Amino acid sequence: MTTLTRRTALKLFAGTAAVGLLAGCGTGGGKNADGSVTLRFTWWGNDVRNKQTQQVIDAFQAAHPNIKIQAEPGVWSGYWDKLATQTAANDAPDVIQMDLAYIAEYGGRGALLDLTKQKELDTSSFDANTLAAGQYGGKLYGVSTGQNALAIFANVKVFQAAGVPLPNDATWTWDDYLATAKALGAGASQGGATNYGASYGITDQNLSMWLRQRGESLYTNDGQTGFTVDGVASFMAFQKKLLDAKAAPPASVAQEDIGAAVEQTLAATNKTGMSFWWTNQLGALAKATGSDIKLLRVPSQDGSSKDNGLFYKPSMYWSASSRSKHPAEAATFIDYLVNSTDVAKVITTERGFSTSQKVQDAIKPLLTPTDKTALGFLTAIKPEVGSAPAVPPVGTSKVADALGRRVTDVLFGRADAQASAAAFKNDADTLIKNAKK
Template identity: 55%
Template structure:
């Protein structure tokens, strides 16, 4: 059998989309096994020091109960993780088990670099949330199992609200006008030292806006599912936040975008509202020293049923299609997903588990912030209308493109409509190029 060959030159992850050519399928070989029958699996993930220590703990627990399998840890940081993974995959040296993001499920899986987990008998998916399971599927294959669910929400810093003398909004009934008006009042009270709201300008922000208009960023068949006029209204709203002083000036926002959480406007209690994922609640409260209230997205009509929110997999457990030890890789992924022991170690730091039995088992031991997140995700369930389509091959860097056009609008270099037209044309080109 011949191994699939990938061109390193064609990998461009992070700032640009991953693109590589699968020339042949077959067996390849990152793992190793000794003469005594013991197997070694390489396991790559990204995370901070806390997450790394937690992951090492779950590795130790797995090895203790599976003495024939050793795990070689390959931790990394988000900023460099994808370039390193691209390099290793191009060199036929991908880790056996890979922490994967939804942006890249199609990029890697659709091009043959990931194992179809549905064909591995060692993985039990019977107790997993069906929608979460579908989020790791592409082209009829199961390329990843969700580590847990998240939702994209507005985090409201109660300390900043209290200082401004502004009450928290009712997130079941508020509109975008309510959001902007509230933020503008907080900015006015802050006298240029604090602001009402940060700009929401990543992929999830645009997806929620489009869904409120009955559209989607992507279609199920790998195209784009929105009208440029709707995208233009997204950037027009962000511009209105700037003009009404609900959000910081463009120069301040640009500087803030490059800051770490501890130095950011939100982290230093100088912004009242900002968009974050639910699993970040604990770290936000710890950093700010404030009580943080999670709020549903505003909607056009004020009805929470139309706010466009959705459950997103925090990340995935995936496996290399060229692992020498697919059975053991599947065994490790099944342990991470379904083992009560693993659940008790991993808790909700990679999202609220999609196995309801694991959630029930860990709930008594959850920290207050995590208990709040579990309750919030349950509360919004009636308004969640299903997940958006999986990002197609070629879409890995669309988030960076959205942010770039946001800057173009906020610095008045492009009108919202011109930004929307250019954005759609550019992304269409990215997807078309990836299909060649």
């Protein structure tokens, strides 16, 4: 097998149809000595997710002795670079936990299996919208594990210690958010503690929500960027306001926090009062903090929750490599993951709330207080959520990295918001353009 450096692998995958590289080194191999096959299975997650997933693997292997599962867990910060390297070398795992930001990137380049052609996978329990969330170019590249929504996690312990009341999330604006974060930071700093009011929300999904509030979008349905430089500049300028008001951490601290594992983040270690997370992450954050977590709607520009840009997002997907030597077995495992009520009773809502009624009925008696809190939030915002944004087009898997760099430039004072926003738009447009070459 040819050895690739990380940088070379990323260039190869970004600039070619990944499955065309090193064709003799496909994923997986033949049968084992006992007649079984081995599937490599990768996912990102935290300690809670890893333990649950291993329990599911053990149960699957007990029920399917002819299929062995080789677990390859990872963390978000390094997951995609590793997967790009593996895919470029035609050594991708057989079954892959996939994300919305990458489903078109990998599927559109021929790196994922079209699951509609796998008779071992039964998708009859999922509605059309759920299946559409994993489709690109008319092919099913992933089955959604469930849905979630972006929320502000308010650490009740930190609010109480700082003497700050919880806000009314049905009517608050970004100015209110800034004032709350500033008050939390001031209260937490008493006595010399290195705590902050809020973490920064500088992911592409945060930007998408911000743009939706302005009538713009991150991407259009025809695969282009749908935002203005001014729209992104206003987003970046707000992050700088948080910094200048000492409502959020210094740039150097924030930079470390972005790449930290969930359990090691400022939010998980009770060092911020507010932070942005997806609802399926509530269990992990509540366990890590040992605090009650109040889920709050994202603020709006005008104080109306129906204008805050929230939407239901597929938590993640189960996908399979198009180079797998064992596509039927990979589909069998994915079918088990999405349809087995035994799996549902182990994972419950950690990967989002399944839209399968059979799964919902199976886990209902098992919902924990945090599960019920998340479900209550998802139910409460239902009248307010808008349609899901366009699937990120091919070429955009590195847009989130570009956004992080440009916002960081603003926080460190290396560039102003307008210049960084213009640079970011050029980054995004160039990535899309180059993917079409």
